[in-house]
Amino acid sequence: MSADNAEELENRIDEGALTALRGDMVRFAALQLRDAAAAEDAVQEALTAALGAREGYAGRAKLKTWVFGILRNKIIDVLRERIRHPTQSYDDDIGTDDELDDAFNQRGFWRKEERPANWGQPETEFEKGEFWRVFEACLNYLPQNTARVFMMREMLGLETSEICTELSISVSNCWVILHRARMRLRLCLEENWFDGRTPP
Amino acid sequence: MMTCKQATTLMSQAQDRRITFKERIALRMHLMMCSGCTNFNRQMDFIRKAFRRIGGDGE
Numbered sequence: 001m002s003a004d005n006a007e008e009l010e011n012r013i014d015e016g017a018l019t020a021l022r023g024d025m026v027r028f029a030a031l032q033l034r035d036a037a038a039a040e041d042a043v044q045e046a047l048t049a050a051l052g053a054r055e056g057y058a059g060r061a062k063l064k065t066w067v068f069g070i071l072r073n074k075i076i077d078v079l080r081e082r083i084r085h086p087t088q089s090y091d092d093d094i095g096t097d098d099e100l101d102d103a104f105n106q107r108g109f110w111r112k113e114e115r116p117a118n119w120g121q122p123e124t125e126f127e128k129g130e131f132w133r134v135f136e137a138c139l140n141y142l143p144q145n146t147a148r149v150f151m152m153r154e155m156l157g158l159e160t161s162e163i164c165t166e167l168s169i170s171v172s173n174c175w176v177i178l179h180r181a182r183m184r185l186r187l188c189l190e191e192n193w194f195d196g197r198t199p200p
Numbered sequence: 201m202m203t204c205k206q207a208t209t210l211m212s213q214a215q216d217r218r219i220t221f222k223e224r225i226a227l228r229m230h231l232m233m234c235s236g237c238t239n240f241n242r243q244m245d246f247i248r249k250a251f252r253r254i255g256g257d258g259e
Binding site: 027031068104115116117118123126132135153160174178179182183186189 | 205212213215216217234235236240242244246247248250254255
């Protein structure tokens with residue numbers, strides 16, 4: 001095999017590996033952008049950038065980690081652009097949230113039927129495709145602005161201070177929004193996944 | 201004693217900031233007596249791990 005052929009083969013493998021990641025990437029982007037077309041665009045740009053920078057990869061990290069890093073930056077760009085043209089103030093989501101407050105009695109303790117359950121060894125669920133379908137449905141069920149803040153924190157890994165600066169909200173409001181997102185997500189997972197399952 | 205409502209707020213914030221020594225002690229006291237909040241605390245860690253998975257890390 002000539003050197004050219006070897007190189008070509010290597011490139012083909014790279015492209016194949018990237019294509020295999022495409023589905024995961026689209027799902028990752030769609031959860032955050034909540035817009036299928038925008039998600040496809042971001043993934044396409046990330047893949048193009050990844051192919052162009054293939055030499056820069058050099059096996060320093062796992063391919064998936066590296067490509068998702070590129071995609072993360074693309075998503076941050078799209079979100080920054082959207083934040084510059086806001087349609088609604090993020091502080092609008094702040095106020096009382098009766099649905100979540102109902103989990104506690106007047107003294108501030110869990111109501112018996114609302115008390116979080118033992119999920120056993122939940123990490124074993126990661127291997128089940130059906131679990132991820134429920135997880136994504138629960139994320140999509142979050143109110144839009146709450147989801148935006150939560151995704152910036154958990155999926156993009158931004159610090160709370162960066163998020164509040166970007167969105168012009170106070171740090172304490174940011175914490176309130178994140179807390180509500182986690183309360184809703186854990187409740188949704190418990191009701192729609194873990195409830196029907198006996199812990200091991 | 202800290203209420204469950206306060207404890208859950210603090211457990212969530214612990215995912216976003218370094219909580220103080222005093223807060224950590226008060227939370228630990230509460231968790232020793234409260235199974236609901238102990239479960240909640242594990243669930244917070246689990247949710248963070250799930251996001252890491254989606255993001256292409258930790259497999």
